[in-house]
Amino acid sequence: xxxxxxxxxxxxxxxxxAVQTGTAKPAFSFKDFVIKFGLLIILAVMVVVFxxxxxxxxxxxxxxxxxxxxSVTALLALGVTVTLAIAGFxxxxxxxxxxxxxASSYVMVILNQGTLLAVIVCLLLGAFIGFLNGVLIVKGxxxxxxxxxxxxxxxxxxxxxxxxxxxxxxxxxxSDGSAATGTFTDAFLALxxxxxxxxxxxxxxxxxxxxxILWVFMERSRYGRxxxxxxxxxxxxxxAGAPVxxxxxxxYMISGLFASIGGILLAAxxxxxxxxSGSSLLLDSVAAALIGYxxxxxxxxxxxxxxxxxxFVGTLLNGLTMLNAPYYAQDFVKGxxxxxxxxFTFGFASSQRR
Amino acid sequence: MEVGLVFVICQDRLTIDVLVARLPPSGLEEALCQTxxxxxxxxxxxxxxxxxxxxxxKRFGSTHAVIDVDLDIKRGEVLALMxxxxxxxxxxxxxxxxVHPADSGTMEIDGEMVDFRSPLEACAAGIHTVHQIINDGxxxxxxxxxNLALDEICRPEGPMLLSRAAITARARGIQAILGLDLPxxxxxxxxxxxxxxxxxxxxxxxxxxKVLILDEPTSSLSEAEAxxxxxxxxxxxxxxxAIVYISHRMSDIRRLADRAVVMRDGRVRxxxxxxxxxxxxVHAMVxxxxxxxxxxxxxxxRTVVEIRDFAITPTSAPFDLDLHEGEVVVLTxxxxxxxxxxxxxxxxxATPFAGSVMIDGKxxxxxxxxxxxxxxxxxxxxxxxxxxxxxxxxVLHNMTLPFLRQFSKLSxxxxxxxxxxxxxxxxxxxxKCASIDVPIGSLSGGNQQKVVLGRWLIQPCRLLILDEPxxxxxxxxxxxxxxxxxxxxxxRATLVICADLEEATEIADRIIVMRDFSVVGGHSIDxxxxxxxxxxxxxAGTHATFx
Numbered sequence: 001x002x003x004x005x006x007x008x009x010x011x012x013x014x015x016x017x018a019v020q021t022g023t024a025k026p027a028f029s030f031k032d033f034v035i036k037f038g039l040l041i042i043l044a045v046m047v048v049v050f051x052x053x054x055x056x057x058x059x060x061x062x063x064x065x066x067x068x069x070x071s072v073t074a075l076l077a078l079g080v081t082v083t084l085a086i087a088g089f090x091x092x093x094x095x096x097x098x099x100x101x102x103a104s105s106y107v108m109v110i111l112n113q114g115t116l117l118a119v120i121v122c123l124l125l126g127a128f129i130g131f132l133n134g135v136l137i138v139k140g141x142x143x144x145x146x147x148x149x150x151x152x153x154x155x156x157x158x159x160x161x162x163x164x165x166x167x168x169x170x171x172x173x174x175s176d177g178s179a180a181t182g183t184f185t186d187a188f189l190a191l192x193x194x195x196x197x198x199x200x201x202x203x204x205x206x207x208x209x210x211x212x213i214l215w216v217f218m219e220r221s222r223y224g225r226x227x228x229x230x231x232x233x234x235x236x237x238x239x240a241g242a243p244v245x246x247x248x249x250x251x252y253m254i255s256g257l258f259a260s261i262g263g264i265l266l267a268a269x270x271x272x273x274x275x276x277s278g279s280s281l282l283l284d285s286v287a288a289a290l291i292g293y294x295x296x297x298x299x300x301x302x303x304x305x306x307x308x309x310x311x312f313v314g315t316l317l318n319g320l321t322m323l324n325a326p327y328y329a330q331d332f333v334k335g336x337x338x339x340x341x342x343x344f345t346f347g348f349a350s351s352q353r354r
Numbered sequence: 355m356e357v358g359l360v361f362v363i364c365q366d367r368l369t370i371d372v373l374v375a376r377l378p379p380s381g382l383e384e385a386l387c388q389t390x391x392x393x394x395x396x397x398x399x400x401x402x403x404x405x406x407x408x409x410x411x412k413r414f415g416s417t418h419a420v421i422d423v424d425l426d427i428k429r430g431e432v433l434a435l436m437x438x439x440x441x442x443x444x445x446x447x448x449x450x451x452x453v454h455p456a457d458s459g460t461m462e463i464d465g466e467m468v469d470f471r472s473p474l475e476a477c478a479a480g481i482h483t484v485h486q487i488i489n490d491g492x493x494x495x496x497x498x499x500x501n502l503a504l505d506e507i508c509r510p511e512g513p514m515l516l517s518r519a520a521i522t523a524r525a526r527g528i529q530a531i532l533g534l535d536l537p538x539x540x541x542x543x544x545x546x547x548x549x550x551x552x553x554x555x556x557x558x559x560x561x562x563x564k565v566l567i568l569d570e571p572t573s574s575l576s577e578a579e580a581x582x583x584x585x586x587x588x589x590x591x592x593x594x595x596a597i598v599y600i601s602h603r604m605s606d607i608r609r610l611a612d613r614a615v616v617m618r619d620g621r622v623r624x625x626x627x628x629x630x631x632x633x634x635x636v637h638a639m640v641x642x643x644x645x646x647x648x649x650x651x652x653x654x655x656r657t658v659v660e661i662r663d664f665a666i667t668p669t670s671a672p673f674d675l676d677l678h679e680g681e682v683v684v685l686t687x688x689x690x691x692x693x694x695x696x697x698x699x700x701x702x703x704a705t706p707f708a709g710s711v712m713i714d715g716k717x718x719x720x721x722x723x724x725x726x727x728x729x730x731x732x733x734x735x736x737x738x739x740x741x742x743x744x745x746x747x748x749v750l751h752n753m754t755l756p757f758l759r760q761f762s763k764l765s766x767x768x769x770x771x772x773x774x775x776x777x778x779x780x781x782x783x784x785x786k787c788a789s790i791d792v793p794i795g796s797l798s799g800g801n802q803q804k805v806v807l808g809r810w811l812i813q814p815c816r817l818l819i820l821d822e823p824x825x826x827x828x829x830x831x832x833x834x835x836x837x838x839x840x841x842x843x844x845x846r847a848t849l850v851i852c853a854d855l856e857e858a859t860e861i862a863d864r865i866i867v868m869r870d871f872s873v874v875g876g877h878s879i880d881x882x883x884x885x886x887x888x889x890x891x892x893x894a895g896t897h898a899t900f901x
Contacts, residue, residue, distance in 0.1 A: 220766050221766050221767065222761075222762045222767050223765060225751065225755070225758055226755075226758065228746070228747075229744045229747065232747060233745065235741055236741055236742050236743060236744055236755075237755070239701075239735055239741055240723070240756040240809075241723045241726075241728075241756045242755075242756075243722075243724055
């Protein structure tokens with residue numbers, strides 16, 4: 001708020017702000033340091049600990065398989081970051097990805113079409129779902145959480161209708177009794193399985209490229225600036241002349257698009273239209289985006305933080321798996337990390353200004 | 355706690371927070387057993403002081419919001435507390451009802467010294483407030499009966515299960531005491547504003563207040579609804595309740611007030627008793643320090659804006675208005691006169707009922723701020739915190755928000771250009787900030803306002819509208835803003851909305867007066883007659899004096 005009462009100490013000098021921030025800044029504050037770098041330090045410590053306990057953890061191949069494992073989650077998390085930036089939320093990303101997975105399988109296996117068409121159909125579908133979300137929220141005035149929750153359920157059901165609830169696989173029996181003639185093309189499967197220099201998985205490259213593009217878009221372009229402005233003060237942004245409604249719809253379209261890319265990569269890796277593959281995607285990616293708030297003390301949704309957040313969760317899970325931790329410990333640890341990261345962001349930081 | 359209550363808390367946490375803790379010790383229960391009015395409202399001799407305030411001071415940072423205020427509030431009296439925005443009324447009220455502690459000064463209630471630490475303590479001492487936003491005082495999703503009995507419902511030691519009959523009975527009891535007849539079974543959300551207001555007041559009254567503070571109770575009421583409220587207020591006065599009535603509506607004050615206290619710049623400037631001198635009140639409110647003819651008017655150049663047969667609402671009188679290049683025109687009038695509504699019609703956030711607006715001879719097509727800005731109409735809104743600034747953004751990012759396109763190549767913001775523009779505004783307006791990258795919240799109110807102005811000076815425009823640019827702005831910053839406005843005035847028309855006449859005369863070449871959503875007069879700053887101006891603002895000519 002802008003009222004004078006937000007200044008905690010009564011300071012008689014008129015240029016109070018200049019004095020406070022200009023010269024009176026403490027040389028080093030341990031708390032500020034922890035808030036800023038805490039998560040990165042924990043990530044580094046984690047890598048070292050896993051490496052000491054299990055030397056195989058640190059070889060290049062394992063490092064890249066961590067990245068491969070997080071690439072789909074990261075893509076979804078990047079998308080949801082954009083909706084978080086406008087102070088919205090997209091709960092439908094998980095089922096959008098699942099929808100994209102089923103749609104690509106359907107196009108190739110049952111409709112017997114090529115790679116390009118499958119990819120294009122998925123991307124259009126993802127953007128369209130985002131568009132619908134945006135319209136429901138902006139024009140239908142449904143709160144973001146509820147609109148995207150509804151969309152999530154809708155998609156979960158919809159993706160199963162064309163196949164009668166069955167997973168799509170090469171040569172599967174269709175409803176008219178004949179066998180499906182199509183197959184996953186090699187080019188499509190390569191999207192999920194090819195490794196550049198026999199080392200770097202293609203999904204990792206796709207994810208990194210997408211992350212860099214989105215980072216430039218959010219941090220350097222005027223569109224990103226306006227999106228953050230909408231998240232900060234929608235009314236002020238509208239009165240500053242921005243077409244807020246269009247921006248909000250666009251944010252959900254970006255979210256849907258990224259989710260559909262994630263779905264494509266997942267389909268390419270799994271190599272079948274598995275009805276259950278997308279189930280944990282939503283929570284993992286939301287966790288990654290929220291952990292991202294704590295990276296470098298950003299205290300807001302940000303692309304770099306989201307990428308680090310996804311990496312953080314991936315490293316943790318990979319390390320725990322290598323150390324033979326039971327599967328049920330993983331969700332527990334994920335939750336623990338999320339709670340602490342949020343505490344970094346909101347709890348410890350709240351005693352600062354504002 | 356049961357599910358129902360939790361649900362209520364989700365819907366309206368603020369109300370419940372206040373409620374749960376302010377349960378009266380003996381409270382409702384006892385009050386309701388008594389059916390006689392006197393028992394509830396404890397009749398004592400009218401005219402005796404309930405509250406005696408001496409030497410009250412309150413500072414917020416560098417702003418001295420309340421300065422050496424002495425005030426007595428008497429039983430059975432309606433005290434009108436008046437003053438323009440930022441005069442210190444709301445701070446004074448917040449001290450009274452325990453929201454802010456005073457920095458110095460004393461407050462006595464019935465001769466006993468009090469020092470409220472929280473609103474609950476003020477409530478316990480018998481001071482109850484019905485805030486301007488009445489939705490803060492009622493829970494929309496519940497019925498009228500549930501709202502009236504809400505205090506009982508929220509009592510921690512109350513029964514686990516509530517019967518509808520018990521709630522209704524309790525609500526009836528409260529109604530009977532107040533002589534109200536409300537539709538108990540209806541949901542709050544189905545009620546009109548007046549009825550909601552009455553419910554909120556009834557809730558406050560069920561605590562047997564000594565002092566009832568009503569903050570702009572009629573601001574959203576129709577005439578008939580207001581009349582209904584007045585009857586209740588008059589009844590309460592007759593019962594000996596002290597009523598502090600905050601309103602900008604002169605007609606309310608005419609009807610109700612026994613005494614009027616006018617605040618300005620944090621001080622009590624004048625006190626009026628019946629018969630109230632309304633011109634005197636307006637004088638005290640909007641500018642007793644105004645020096646007439648202090649400055650020569652700058653003659654306007656080419657006509658930029660031509661407004662013809664402009665009717666803001668279906669019932670307001672149509673008016674014509676021309677704005678010229680190079681002149682600064684101040685639009686003044688009391689709050690509720692329609693100044694902001696008029697500006698919103700020009701900026702595309704509201705649609706007038708009728709009339710035409712031409713800019714440079716071409717019709718203005720502005721159905722949204724985006725279009726208005728494209729047509730060269732810029733506007734800095736009132737209430738910069740909510741309408742102009744993004745709290746999370748730096749000075750730089752706040753300043754350049756509307757004109758990012760200008761600083762972008764291939765949609766990417768070019769930092770050099772952006773920073774150069776912002777730095778230029780910072781030095782032109784003498785904005786005090788450590789750097790343009792500090793958060794906007796670290797600046798003082800005056801400097802924040804300068805940032806808002808600087809934003810709209812980055813690009814040239816045809817019409818610049820500033821709505822109350824001096825709210826919460828210290829005198830130094832006010833002068834800087836005024837100078838800069840004048841320096842840049844050539845080449846555009848400038849319209850400043852400003853209720854304070856002292857501020858108005860500082861910057862205006864021409865002052866136009868708005869009342870009842872219509873322009874009722876215009877005066878050049880040369881040979882300005884303050885009396886004529888004040889008469890136009892208050893509408894004294896049409897209403898004569900208080901009977």
